[in-house]
Amino acid sequence: MTSGASAPGKIILFGEHFVVHGTRAILAAIDRRVTVVSSIIDESVIRIESALGSEEMDVSGSGTVPELRPFEFLAKRMIREFSHAGGIDIKIISEIPHGVGLGSSSASCVAAAASISGLFTRNTREEICRLAVEAERTIFKNTSGADCTVCTHGGIITYGRDSGFERSGETPGFQLIVSNSGLVHSTEKVVARVAEFKKRYTERFNILCEKESALVRTVTKHIRDRDSGGIGIAMKENQVYLEEIGVSSDALREIIRYADSHSLGSKITGAGGGGCIISVTDEPSPDHIIKKMQGYGIHSFGAKIDHTGLETF
Numbered sequence: 001m002t003s004g005a006s007a008p009g010k011i012i013l014f015g016e017h018f019v020v021h022g023t024r025a026i027l028a029a030i031d032r033r034v035t036v037v038s039s040i041i042d043e044s045v046i047r048i049e050s051a052l053g054s055e056e057m058d059v060s061g062s063g064t065v066p067e068l069r070p071f072e073f074l075a076k077r078m079i080r081e082f083s084h085a086g087g088i089d090i091k092i093i094s095e096i097p098h099g100v101g102l103g104s105s106s107a108s109c110v111a112a113a114a115s116i117s118g119l120f121t122r123n124t125r126e127e128i129c130r131l132a133v134e135a136e137r138t139i140f141k142n143t144s145g146a147d148c149t150v151c152t153h154g155g156i157i158t159y160g161r162d163s164g165f166e167r168s169g170e171t172p173g174f175q176l177i178v179s180n181s182g183l184v185h186s187t188e189k190v191v192a193r194v195a196e197f198k199k200r201y202t203e204r205f206n207i208l209c210e211k212e213s214a215l216v217r218t219v220t221k222h223i224r225d226r227d228s229g230g231i232g233i234a235m236k237e238n239q240v241y242l243e244e245i246g247v248s249s250d251a252l253r254e255i256i257r258y259a260d261s262h263s264l265g266s267k268i269t270g271a272g273g274g275g276c277i278i279s280v281t282d283e284p285s286p287d288h289i290i291k292k293m294q295g296y297g298i299h300s301f302g303a304k305i306d307h308t309g310l311e312t313f
């Protein structure tokens with residue numbers, strides 16, 4: 001018995017970090033996927049195979065590779081819930097670079113939640129998303145849940161930790177370019193740094209949350225009106241807030257400076273501290289911008305919006 005699922009990666013267009021503190025964010029699923037294939041096995045072991053490491057543990061034992069904890073959690077949860085006497089074999093294949101803010105961990109959690117639970121039952125997308133968020137919390141306790149939500153549902157969404165998500169029905173009138181600093185970040189550490197900023201400068205942080213909320217409202221209109229110029233200006237504005245809360249760096253500022261000179265606007269996407277930046281353009285093909293960025297020695301690619309979200313097979 002085998003069950004497969006795949007989920008797209010993501011970028012955060014607006015509102016990373018502030019979303020952890022209750023502000024709404026805008027996210028888009030992108031055309032790079034993680035695929036997970038799970039099988040029922042007779043031996044009472046959980047076997048996990050991925051580019052981040054592989055391990056095998058007794059169903060009553062524990063693994064040692066921290067990145068594999070979500071898969072162990074999901075397998076044990078299903079084995080317990082369905083009183084399964086054997087074990088589970090899990091294979092994870094990813095097209096998304098790890099630790100650079102493109103949702104590799106969330107897409108893995110969503111695909112794994114669907115694939116592993118699919119061995120025993122049929123869940124709705126909402127149930128799979130909830131399971132995926134629980135799995136992700138084994139490696140990142142304070143996740144807002146935004147990433148798993150967009151990786152499950154696909155498209156462009158507006159997400160609030162308390163208000164849930166809304167899918168934008170619009171076909172975007174813009175192209176997105178992702179530029180990777182190649183510096184791997186720890187989302188948990190950067191999120192903790194922002195919590196420290198909030199503790200020290202509470203009043204200022206609250207003002208920035210209000211500014212971010214207003215920006216997200218404005219951008220929602222820009223997306224509807226296909227106003228790419230407005231979106232670019234808003235990205236530059238969002239970057240100012242991200243700089244202030246301390247999630248940028250000299251390396252990211254330099255990439256943003258290059259990217260800004262060839263696009264309508266750029267910003268960090270995801271936790272920052274490393275990882276990727278995104279840029280927006282209204283040109284039909286972003287190829288020449290990608291070439292320019294590559295000329296500076298920066299790995300860039302055009303990201304298409306994935307409208308499908310989670311798929312099972």
Ligand code: PMV
Binds near residue numbers: 017100
């Ligand atoms: O893991 P990343 O780089 O995609 O960042 C996640 C986005 C944050 O807003 C920083 C955290 C969260 O849970 O929303």
